[in-house]
Amino acid sequence: xxxxxxxxxxxxxxxxxxxVLNCSFTDSAIYNLQWFxxxxxxxxxxxxxxxxxxxxxxxxxxxxxxxxxxGRSTLYIAASQPGDSATYLCAVSNFNKFYFGxxxxxxxxx
Amino acid sequence: xxxxxxxxxHEVTEMGQEVTLRCKPISGHDYLFxxxxxxxxxxxxxxxxxxxxxxxxxxxxxxxFSAKMPNASFSTLKIQPSExxxxxxxxxxxxxxxxxxxxxxxxxxxxxx
Numbered sequence: 001x002x003x004x005x006x007x008x009x010x011x012x013x014x015x016x017x018x019x020v021l022n023c024s025f026t027d028s029a030i031y032n033l034q035w036f037x038x039x040x041x042x043x044x045x046x047x048x049x050x051x052x053x054x055x056x057x058x059x060x061x062x063x064x065x066x067x068x069x070x071g072r073s074t075l076y077i078a079a080s081q082p083g084d085s086a087t088y089l090c091a092v093s094n095f096n097k098f099y100f101g102x103x104x105x106x107x108x109x110x
Numbered sequence: 111x112x113x114x115x116x117x118x119x120h121e122v123t124e125m126g127q128e129v130t131l132r133c134k135p136i137s138g139h140d141y142l143f144x145x146x147x148x149x150x151x152x153x154x155x156x157x158x159x160x161x162x163x164x165x166x167x168x169x170x171x172x173x174x175f176s177a178k179m180p181n182a183s184f185s186t187l188k189i190q191p192s193e194x195x196x197x198x199x200x201x202x203x204x205x206x207x208x209x210x211x212x213x214x215x216x217x218x219x220x221x222x223x
Contacts, residue, residue, distance in 0.1 A: 031209050043114075043201055043214035044153075051209075089153065096166060096208060098143075100153040 002027045004092055006101035013080055014109050021075040021104045023090035028068045035064050035075050036089045038103070044089065048075070080108045114215035116202050122221045128190040131218045134183055135204030143212060144177055144187050145201040153201075159185065160208065192222045 003026045013019050023033070032051045036044040048057045048064040050073070056065040063076040073090060087103040115134040123129055135142045143158040157167040162179045170177070174193070179185040189196055199219050203212040 034211065036214075041219075043216045044203075044212075046211045046213070049211050091153075093209060098155045102152045 002030075002092060002094060002097065002099045004090060004099045004101040006088075006090060006104050008104060009102070010105040010107070012107040012109060015080060015082060017080050017108075018076070018078050019080055019106075021077070021088050021106070023073040023075070023101055025071045025073075025092045025099070027094060028071050030068065030092045030094045032093055033064075033066055033073050034091045034093075035062075035073075036091065038087045038089060040086075047088075077106075080106075082108050082110050084108050114202055114204055114213055116200075116215035116218050118218060119216065120219045120221075122223065123192055124223050125193055126191045127222075128188065129192045129196075129220060129222075131187040131200050131202075131220070133185045133187070133202030133215060135185070135202070136213055137183070139204035139206050139213070140182075141205045141208050141212075142179060142185050143203040143205075144185070145203065145214075146198045147201060147217070148198045156187070158208075192220075194222045196220065197222050 005024045007022050034049045035047045037047055038044050050057050050066040061078040066073045085108050087105045089100055089103040091100045117132045140161050144156040145153050147153045156169045157177045159179045177187045199217045201214050201217045203214045205212045
């Protein structure tokens with residue numbers, strides 16, 4: 001069974017800092033990997049989706065990379081802002097199964 | 111589009127009662143997913159539908175759980191009888207294709223006393 005791990009579980013940084021969130025998975029036979037954001041008491045919002053054939057995706061200050069062979073993905077957030085404070089989850093899919101990590105709770109201090 | 115709509119947003123019930131959660135997916139999306147989120151187990155996929163047909167229900171925890179999708183714009187997740195360990199946030203999500211971005215609803219927070 002696919003296992004998805006996110007490290008660290010929590011991260012606190014000062015505003016303006018660049019940061020990296022990590023996601024690892026045990027089975028490299030994935031179709032895609034998604035990064036989501038979850039605000040307290042809310043649903044998940046998709047940030048970036050990387051297909052298995054891609055190496056990275058970018059959206060604004062966010063950049064996600066994928067290394068299937070090593071079973072890793074990173075989410076890079078540039079120039080962090082207090083509004084980026086949320087829990088970030090990664091999810092992988094393989095053969096119509098979907099597996100989520102437990103998330104990294106990010107706090108960006110003003 | 112209003113996004114994925116779920117009701118109720120909060121539900122408090124007593125052990126043994128029947129609970130029905132409702133979901134309206136985004137119009138035009140062919141896939142609908144039901145998830146459960148708890149502190150202990152994180153986010154788990156319970157079941158998903160394609161064109162109203164259940165494709166994979168291997169995540170449904172017990173026979174007490176059932177899900178239906180009578181038409182393209184409505185799905186229900188039913189728990190009968192409910193137990194305290196069913197307390198969780200239940201999310202519904204939809205997507206156009208199974209391997210494309212899933213759009214999540216706001217969730218139903220269920221508390222079984």
